[in-house]
Amino acid sequence: MELFRLKKPLSLMSKSKRFGILSVVVLILSVGLILTKGFNYGIDFAGGTLVQVKYEGKAPIDKVRKAISVDKNYEGASVTYFGSDEEIVIRTKMSSKALGEDISDKMTHLLQDTGKFEVRRVDMVGAKVGSELREKGLMSMLLAIIGILIYVSFRFEWRFAVASVMALIHDVTIAMGAVVLFGIEVNLDTLAALLTILGYSLNDTIIVFDRIREGIRTIKKPDLASIIDESVTQTLSRTTLTSLTTFFVVLTLFLFGGEIIRGFSFTLLVGIIVGTYSSIFVASPILMWLGFDVSNFREKEAEKLKREKEKEKMRAMYENGTI
Incomplete structure (x- = not known):
């Protein structure tokens, strides 16, 4: 086509x-x-924790920032919209000691006064990983x-x-x-x-x-x-x-x-x-x-073709019993 x-x-x-x-x-x-x-760098390469939260209605991003700031593990966390104004992503460089905690439950507790929401995704990667x-x-x-x-x-x-x-x-x-x-x-x-x-x-x-x-x-x-x-x-x-x-x-x-x-x-x-x-x-x-070099390439190709023809000729002579 x-x-x-x-x-x-x-x-x-x-x-x-x-x-x-x-x-x-x-x-x-x-x-x-x-x-x-x-x-x-995202969580995969920088390490840390990513939490994706979906609200019913517009996400109160200022309230979210204030709510999570009370926890030292989320100090300096980045809170941004994710695709629409109903979803947000919280990114933070959480310490390795906190990786063993149930982040979903902890986030639900921290954001309980910010409205009706659902924690949709939690990704955690250590800095070494x-x-x-x-x-x-x-x-x-x-x-x-x-x-x-x-x-x-x-x-x-x-x-x-x-x-x-x-x-x-x-x-x-x-x-x-x-x-x-x-x-x-x-x-x-x-x-x-x-x-x-x-x-x-x-x-x-x-x-x-x-x-x-x-x-x-x-x-x-x-x-x-x-x-x-x-x-x-x-x-x-x-x-x-x-x-x-x-x-x-x-x-x-x-x-x-x-x-x-x-x-x-x-x-x-x-x-x-x-x-x-x-x-x-x-x-x-x-x-x-x-x-x-075009001419050099053509010479090599001609030489290669000549060798292949000679091989074919020798093979045909061998099959006919003349060798």
């Missing part, structure tokens, strides 16, 4: 420097945000990138692998910058979204690279830029269609999925946009800038 068909190749690589400058600027801004503002989750989350991303580098090196050539990994780092860094910019809470759901972006972006990049490799074999042009332009143009309909369908599904989750998965869906939305952009305007130009 094709969304559209272009008769002439788009001249994309002629504008690669402009897109490169744009990507570098956005990357620098993203890294700057991460280093200066920092992540808004949160630190371990952060370390393991970072390690999982590093291992995923290393695994991708090895996989693409075996399937293609090392320049393809380097280009794809640089595009993935580009995508994840910008997604993390957007998370910091909009104050999205970083938890296990957000980490899952970042790992999903790695897979999504890699899949898109591999399809583009596969068409470029095929184009090097079949398109009778000496320069890589022209081959990339023609190959990317051939995959543009498929890339656009895949990205749009995925984007609208995730957008639906973001708009109607509720506050719980908002961080996950927002991170994915950014990742889909940036991943689609990088497959065309980041990964492909990097392949060109790394000095990929």
